[in-house]
Amino acid sequence: MSEAPLLEVANLRTTFDTPRGKVVSVEDVSFSVPRGKTLGLVGESGSGKSVTSLSIMRLVGRGGGQVEAGTITLRGNDGAGIDVLSLPERQMREVRGRDMAMVFQEPMTSLDPVWSIGDQIAESIRLHHGASKREARAQAVEMLRLVGIPAPERRVKDYPHQLSGGMRQRVMIAIALSCRPGLLIADEPTTALDVTIQAQILDLIRRLQAEIGMSVLFITHNLGVVAEIADRVAVMYSGQVVEEGPVAEIFANPRHPYTVGLMASIPGGDHGLKDGHLPTIGGAPPNPLDRPAGCRFAPRCTLAKDACRAAGPALEEVAPQHKVRCIRWQEVTR
Numbered sequence: 579m580s581e582a583p584l585l586e587v588a589n590l591r592t593t594f595d596t597p598r599g600k601v602v603s604v605e606d607v608s609f610s611v612p613r614g615k616t617l618g619l620v621g622e623s624g625s626g627k628s629v630t631s632l633s634i635m636r637l638v639g640r641g642g643g644q645v646e647a648g649t650i651t652l653r654g655n656d657g658a659g660i661d662v663l664s665l666p667e668r669q670m671r672e673v674r675g676r677d678m679a680m681v682f683q684e685p686m687t688s689l690d691p692v693w694s695i696g697d698q699i700a701e702s703i704r705l706h707h708g709a710s711k712r713e714a715r716a717q718a719v720e721m722l723r724l725v726g727i728p729a730p731e732r733r734v735k736d737y738p739h740q741l742s743g744g745m746r747q748r749v750m751i752a753i754a755l756s757c758r759p760g761l762l763i764a765d766e767p768t769t770a771l772d773v774t775i776q777a778q779i780l781d782l783i784r785r786l787q788a789e790i791g792m793s794v795l796f797i798t799h800n801l802g803v804v805a806e807i808a809d810r811v812a813v814m815y816s817g818q819v820v821e822e823g824p825v826a827e828i829f830a831n832p833r834h835p836y837t838v839g840l841m842a843s844i845p846g847g848d849h850g851l852k853d854g855h856l857p858t859i860g861g862a863p864p865n866p867l868d869r870p871a872g873c874r875f876a877p878r879c880t881l882a883k884d885a886c887r888a889a890g891p892a893l894e895e896v897a898p899q900h901k902v903r904c905i906r907w908q909e910v911t912r
């Protein structure tokens with residue numbers, strides 16, 4: 579029996595009004611995250627990964643953006659479907675933290691420098707559970723223990739600047755998980771960390787996922803990380819999902835030329851992409867204010883022909899649960 583996914587995003591369109599015109603950052607984006615599983619959202623810098631995750635959290639408005647179309651359905655902790663985009667803001671504030679929570683790339687900018695880390699975790703617990711100060715403090719120590727911070731009874735009094743980058747990211751994860759959300763959105767949570775610490779944070783997320791049973795939306799430049807951590811993958815290019823499916827299937831049978839290019843960039847380097855850009859395919863993604871009429875990848879694609887430039891391809895199912903936005907997918911091989 580197939581269970582409803584924990585998160586379902588369908589035909590999402592998010593735009594920003596800028597002095598130079600309307601930027602369509604995310605267009606017709608669809609994917610789902612199964613319960614207890616991880617979806618890796620991967621793509622070059624500017625492909626729309628962060629805007630997608632901020633749309634799910636209903637936080638794009640703060641940056642001047644708006645979700646113009648689509649649906650986002652989240653299964654709450656009680657199993658009921660939450661229509662995220664139509665929720666009043668007051669209820670949305672409860673959903674954030676309780677049902678879904680986000681960890682950002684740079685923990686230092688998200689942590690408050692003048693509060694101890696214990697107070698910051700406790701505050702999040704109190705906000706959502708109405709726990710007493712004492713209970714919240716005790717739970718904060720437990721959360722620090724859970725995310726592998728040594729001597730948590732002592733560290734709970736530390737301020738963010740007293741911790742290393744890796745430890746701060748653990749604190750961010752502790753805050754995000756303090757209310758046991760069903761969905762954790764992790765936006766490049768390891769990019770700013772050195773390789774050893776990156777591996778530890780990935781291990782931590784995996785372990786917590788197994789313990790808590792949460793679903794994870796993991797955003798990264800790095801397809802190598804996706805291979806390690808994700809069950810499903812959605813590849814984004816220029817604001818669209820160009821390929822989506824189970825990780826094993828997509829690694830064995832990539833059907834979009836861009837995915838093949840991403841894969842070619844994995845070996846050797848620890849990041850795959852240099853500065854978030856793809857070294858193995860010439861050129862750069864189109865300017866979002868001036869995209870090509872047909873397939874957005876056509877200008878960089880060795881397989882492109884006239885039909886590719888004439889009309890933008892639809893996302894089509896090419897194998898069970900495997901979707902591709904390319905009219906020449908049958909000719910694509912690794």
Ligand SMILES: Nc1ncnc2c1ncn2[C@@H]1O[C@H](COP(=O)(O)OP(=O)(O)OP(=O)(O)O)[C@@H](O)[C@H]1O
Binds near residue numbers: 602
């Ligand atoms: N506040 C904003 N105003 C205008 N345009 C924006 C804004 N935020 C994002 N965009 C545009 O939306 C597009 C997608 O950006 P987004 O940050 O989602 O990419 P990304 O894939 O997450 O990149 P990175 O990996 O560098 O974080 C980009 O073209 C970006 O310029």
